[in-house]
Amino acid sequence: MTAGPSIASARAEAAPAGPGAPLPVPLDIRGDFPILAREIDGRRLVYLDSAATSQKPESVIAAIDDYYRAHNANIHRGVYTLAQEATDLFEGARQRVAAFVGGEPATTIFTRNATEAINLVAYSWGRTHLGPGDAVLITQMEHHSNIVPWQLLCAERGAELRYLEVSDSGQLSLAQLESELARGDVRLVAVAHVSNVLGTINPIAEIVARARAAGAVSLIDGSQAVPQLTVDVSAVGADFYAWTGHKALGPTGIGVLQGRAELLEAMPPFLAGGDMIASVDFQSSTWNELPWKFEAGTSMIAEAVGLGAAVDYLTGLGMERVRAHERALVAETLERLAGLPDLRVLGPADADARGGVVSFVIEGIHPHDIAELLNRQGVSIRAGHHCAMPLMRRLGVPATARASFGPYNVSADVDALADALAGARRTFEL
Amino acid sequence: MDDLYRDFILEHYKRPRNFGELEPRDLEAHDYNPLCGDEMGVHIRLDGDRIAALRFHGHGCAISQAAASIASEELIGMRRQEAAGLDADWMLELLGIPISATRRKCALLNLKVMRGALTGDASWPPEGDDGA
Numbered sequence: 250m251t252a253g254p255s256i257a258s259a260r261a262e263a264a265p266a267g268p269g270a271p272l273p274v275p276l277d278i279r280g281d282f283p284i285l286a287r288e289i290d291g292r293r294l295v296y297l298d299s300a301a302t303s304q305k306p307e308s309v310i311a312a313i314d315d316y317y318r319a320h321n322a323n324i325h326r327g328v329y330t331l332a333q334e335a336t337d338l339f340e341g342a343r344q345r346v347a348a349f350v351g352g353e354p355a356t357t358i359f360t361r362n363a364t365e366a367i368n369l370v371a372y373s374w375g376r377t378h379l380g381p382g383d384a385v386l387i388t389q390m391e392h393h394s395n396i397v398p399w400q401l402l403c404a405e406r407g408a409e410l411r412y413l414e415v416s417d418s419g420q421l422s423l424a425q426l427e428s429e430l431a432r433g434d435v436r437l438v439a440v441a442h443v444s445n446v447l448g449t450i451n452p453i454a455e456i457v458a459r460a461r462a463a464g465a466v467s468l469i470d471g472s473q474a475v476p477q478l479t480v481d482v483s484a485v486g487a488d489f490y491a492w493t494g495h496k497a498l499g500p501t502g503i504g505v506l507q508g509r510a511e512l513l514e515a516m517p518p519f520l521a522g523g524d525m526i527a528s529v530d531f532q533s534s535t536w537n538e539l540p541w542k543f544e545a546g547t548s549m550i551a552e553a554v555g556l557g558a559a560v561d562y563l564t565g566l567g568m569e570r571v572r573a574h575e576r577a578l579v580a581e582t583l584e585r586l587a588g589l590p591d592l593r594v595l596g597p598a599d600a601d602a603r604g605g606v607v608s609f610v611i612e613g614i615h616p617h618d619i620a621e622l623l624n625r626q627g628v629s630i631r632a633g634h635h636c637a638m639p640l641m642r643r644l645g646v647p648a649t650a651r652a653s654f655g656p657y658n659v660s661a662d663v664d665a666l667a668d669a670l671a672g673a674r675r676t677f678e679l
Numbered sequence: 680m681d682d683l684y685r686d687f688i689l690e691h692y693k694r695p696r697n698f699g700e701l702e703p704r705d706l707e708a709h710d711y712n713p714l715c716g717d718e719m720g721v722h723i724r725l726d727g728d729r730i731a732a733l734r735f736h737g738h739g740c741a742i743s744q745a746a747a748s749i750a751s752e753e754l755i756g757m758r759r760q761e762a763a764g765l766d767a768d769w770m771l772e773l774l775g776i777p778i779s780a781t782r783r784k785c786a787l788l789n790l791k792v793m794r795g796a797l798t799g800d801a802s803w804p805p806e807g808d809d810g811a
């Protein structure tokens with residue numbers, strides 16, 4: 250164990266200082282997550298792939314189970330008791346999910362995932378606001394889900410797609426943002442709050458403010474931020490904020506789009522069908538109010554209930570505490586990995602500037618082989634391009650190995666990672 | 680001793696045979712493993728209907744690189760017709776290590792580009808059948 254001063258201070262920072270102060274770290278909530286009791290070939294499961302998807306606490310699993318056992322019915326328009334209960338559970342979940350990130354229920358739209366939330370904006374806002382001579386500005390560190398919808402939109406509308414560059418330390422430049430905006434053609438700026446590869450926490454409030462000053466609409470991809478940071482969408486002020494439930498301890502199949510009411514009201518629908526209409530005549534229809542206008546068809550009711558339970562659980566932990574805990578794990582990981590020869594960590598060197606994601610490469614061992622060898626020690630990490638092929642190209646690597654944390658990880662998981670990496674180097678005779 | 684990362688696999692990975700470019704060349708092909716971003720190309724020089732020279736290039740994991748290196752030693756001198764018909768079993772037997780379903784594409788990438796270069800058909804192995 251090499252608990253350096255940075256870790257000690259992170260823990261000291263997070264120590265309770267009176268009522269309302271964050272509870273102490275480190276957290277140990279492994280007992281709340283049934284899957285963490287599993288073994289992989291006789292070894293304790295060390296799950297370090299939470300950036301891909303998080304594990305689920307008992308309370309989330311139980312809420313979904315209870316919904317199907319005791320309350321299942323289709324929502325909205327039902328007069329009988331079950332339908333009323335299901336509707337209350339669904340809309341109650343929306344209220345808690347909205348409040349969790351400082352949003353309003355009416356502008357909190359449930360989607361299938363972050364990808365669908367971004368596509369909703371690209372389709373519905375983009376096709377009515379973008380034309381030849383306009384530009385969409387994104388960054389080199391985006392996930393494919395915040396790249397490809399803009400590629401399709403720009404190709405269809407004759408608009409240009411431009412990129413903010415990523416520096417060698419994995420950061421964006423506000424100076425480049427300024428010069429791009431100064432060109433006067435940028436209609437939309439779309440940026441990840443936290444990078445799923447580099448872990449970089451981007452200065453989104455600043456980016457949003459500058460975009461607005463230049464007359465551009467902003468979309469923030471909060472998929473990696475909501476699970477680990479205190480997010481207040483009203484303070485960020487973005488026009489759109491998209492995130493995904495399954496990375497935030499919730500089930501798969503549910504994502505969230507938060508938008509500004511004026512924009513959402515003016516936008517045409519995305520998907521059309523039941524639930525999103527006010528009335529349907531033979532030739533035309535009128536749209537339901539927000540948020541239902543954007544929720545065509547039967548919603549993901551059990552998933553919403555599960556996500557509601559997930560944000561309750563995170564609220565119970567306290568997001569400041571979750572952040573302090575994951576920050577400490579990252580600081581410890583950076584320190585342990587720095588001791589391994591031939592290993593290079595990508596992204597910001599400072600744990601304060603990054604979320605719970607550590608991507609790295611080892612000279613002489615391909616990321617896939619690293620992941621395979623780590624799995625034999627029960628350590629689950631991801632290897633590949635992490636749906637960020639343009640970023641891989643920018644970084645000059647075909648792929649990376651990536652360890653990422655959830656609130657249920659503990660210091661022993663960092664030890665297991667470092668030990669397994671040392672073992673991988675021995676296997677490859679490095 | 681590791682089942683997968685045997686000495687000879689690591690030896691071929693670290694010092695791959697017949698890697699690089701060929702100039703001049705008669706045939707070439709290039710492909711990706713979209714799952715992991717591995718990339719492999721092959722250059723082939725023919726002498727009549729035989730493979731006179733062959734070189735792979737690109738980057739990938741130990742399994743894909745070692746498989747290409749080991750295969751290259753068999754392919755040079757082989758009749759074009761015979762090489763174009765080689766299947767997954769040939770490659771897996773030649774490798775002689777247990778290959779899981781997730782690593783199968785790694786082991787077969789070289790065969791895919793080599794067959795593509797010889798036949799002009801990049802569709803092998805057919806989707807879902809993995810060349811078995």
Ligand SMILES: Cc1ncc(COP(=O)(O)O)c(C=O)c1O
Binds near residue numbers: 444
């Ligand atoms: C930064 C970022 N954006 C978007 C996504 C897409 O999330 P989903 O697949 O749930 O739509 C991910 C997930 O991998 C991500 O990490």
